[in-house]
Amino acid sequence: MASTITEKILAAHTEKRSVEPGEFIEAKVDLALGNDITAPLAIKEFERSGVKRVFDNKRIALIPDHFTPNKDLKSANQCKILKNFASKHKIKHYYEVGRMGVEHALLPELGLVLPGDLVIGADSHTCTYGALGAFSTGVGSTDLAAAFITGKCWFRVPESMRFVFRGRLNRWVGGKDLILYTIGDIGVDGALYKAMEFTGDAINKLPMDDRFSMCNMAIEAGGKSGIIEPDGITKGYTGSKRTKIYKSDKDARYSDIIEYDVKKIEPQVATPHLPSNAKPVSKIKNVRVDQAVIGSCTNGRISDLRSAARILKGKKAKSSVRLIVIPATQKIYLEAVKEGLAEIFVKAGGVFSTPTCGPCLGGHMGILAEGETAIATTNRNFVGRMGHTGSKVYLSNPAVAAASAIKGRIAHPEEVL
Amino acid sequence: MRIKGRVHKFKDNVNTDEIIPASYLNTQDPAELGRHCMQGIDKDFVKRIKTNDIIVAGKNFGCGSSREHAPLSLKGAGISCIIGISFARIFYRNCINIGLPIMESKEAAKVIKAGDILNIDTETGRIEDVTQKREFRSQRFPQFMQEIIKRGGLMQYIRKRREG
Numbered sequence: 001m002a003s004t005i006t007e008k009i010l011a012a013h014t015e016k017r018s019v020e021p022g023e024f025i026e027a028k029v030d031l032a033l034g035n036d037i038t039a040p041l042a043i044k045e046f047e048r049s050g051v052k053r054v055f056d057n058k059r060i061a062l063i064p065d066h067f068t069p070n071k072d073l074k075s076a077n078q079c080k081i082l083k084n085f086a087s088k089h090k091i092k093h094y095y096e097v098g099r100m101g102v103e104h105a106l107l108p109e110l111g112l113v114l115p116g117d118l119v120i121g122a123d124s125h126t127c128t129y130g131a132l133g134a135f136s137t138g139v140g141s142t143d144l145a146a147a148f149i150t151g152k153c154w155f156r157v158p159e160s161m162r163f164v165f166r167g168r169l170n171r172w173v174g175g176k177d178l179i180l181y182t183i184g185d186i187g188v189d190g191a192l193y194k195a196m197e198f199t200g201d202a203i204n205k206l207p208m209d210d211r212f213s214m215c216n217m218a219i220e221a222g223g224k225s226g227i228i229e230p231d232g233i234t235k236g237y238t239g240s241k242r243t244k245i246y247k248s249d250k251d252a253r254y255s256d257i258i259e260y261d262v263k264k265i266e267p268q269v270a271t272p273h274l275p276s277n278a279k280p281v282s283k284i285k286n287v288r289v290d291q292a293v294i295g296s297c298t299n300g301r302i303s304d305l306r307s308a309a310r311i312l313k314g315k316k317a318k319s320s321v322r323l324i325v326i327p328a329t330q331k332i333y334l335e336a337v338k339e340g341l342a343e344i345f346v347k348a349g350g351v352f353s354t355p356t357c358g359p360c361l362g363g364h365m366g367i368l369a370e371g372e373t374a375i376a377t378t379n380r381n382f383v384g385r386m387g388h389t390g391s392k393v394y395l396s397n398p399a400v401a402a403a404s405a406i407k408g409r410i411a412h413p414e415e416v417l
Numbered sequence: 418m419r420i421k422g423r424v425h426k427f428k429d430n431v432n433t434d435e436i437i438p439a440s441y442l443n444t445q446d447p448a449e450l451g452r453h454c455m456q457g458i459d460k461d462f463v464k465r466i467k468t469n470d471i472i473v474a475g476k477n478f479g480c481g482s483s484r485e486h487a488p489l490s491l492k493g494a495g496i497s498c499i500i501g502i503s504f505a506r507i508f509y510r511n512c513i514n515i516g517l518p519i520m521e522s523k524e525a526a527k528v529i530k531a532g533d534i535l536n537i538d539t540e541t542g543r544i545e546d547v548t549q550k551r552e553f554r555s556q557r558f559p560q561f562m563q564e565i566i567k568r569g570g571l572m573q574y575i576r577k578r579r580e581g
Contacts, residue, residue: 051579067443074443126483138507142570146572149575222506362434362440
């Protein structure tokens, strides 16, 4: 029977030869992830179950990244729960502050997720790893606790939607713009319960970091997962590690096939308060910003920082704007220092922070006051997401955020070059 | 399970940041989370609700973050059931996993009004609007989910299976 890449990966993690959309399955997980917000709840449930040992201490990742470095006493206590659990069960992939990073940038960087893997994470942006040709999806804390015990998770096999991106990308347009455009087209529930498969010649040429940004935001369209078939670019990223490569059959079934001509897409900005409010940046007039945030699991990778630095080099953020740049991992941080990007950001009057999810979810490191507006390379612009319920967040790619920091209003990168 | 309660209505696309803002995520206590329930969308919600009240929502309720703190805060605040046109998938599975009944019915979600009293049978999927004297059906849960709900949540389901 013809299958999609998603159906093949799911089937390979069960006893079945094939699976069909709508079917309920229990599948083995290759890696189960939790963070300082979601793992304490999972650990509490695990301990309440009375089970003494985790299914496999090498297949659990615990990453304290949301409110770290600990922003207050309660957050410190949450992280301590992770630390104690990791020590008690000898969890191999526990990364302390100074070695950790934003989870969805860190795990691929460490080679902990590979093509063909099945990964669950108690974090909605776990769908990021689809960029590597893995099936990955966000679950809740109780799901994570169950996986700690059984090494398995229940799923309803999703239908797949195929998105075909044709043509050559315009300058300053990347994965973030493609996904914002897509969400703008289909809406925040346009892919509800479904796997979003991204294909086409524009995707074939898309660098890995851009692919991560795209799959990362599948959840913002309601998607269960985002996925891109592994190819030479994937191989270039994963290196010589042994991987299982799955591809969709030519006659695989899709609930929808949607084609986009990327030549028509310019850098996108999603206006408050939904990621689906995507508009071309040129249509956004006179929106003043108090803060520009460049970072997160969506756009905190090295190519994102390079893109922002190209705009900011030799320039200054407007005096009224707080520019906050957050590399997603320690490795990216160090690369940014070595390449001179950190110096560009600091000379531009910006903050160059240690890795953290921080401001993206209104945690710390850049909370908005009532009436304030931010442009951010993050993934959500919900009411109150970055602070006060009377504040606003606009979403964009790193170049647009950098240009906006210079102008003090939302701006196209070409306006500052 | 039989449920009887009064309805509070919500719009489309209510996200988990609205249900429980991130600043409260450094606790896991349902009662404490319940005190801040819906704070991002309706500051007085917790003052207006009584135990067993029911939420009737539009489409894509619970979108956004995977935080299980969202359904936990609703449960902690005394909400007994959520009916909606559709739900975000992580929120949906979180409700099933913690044993908070959740039902999809487009017709019920459109017709039922704030303040109506509902009588619900989660096993058959029957939703009776006592105030309007009308009846609706939601799809029955697949066998697999019924088992989880019957046991009171995923952890109890797993425990039972390991024992049996």
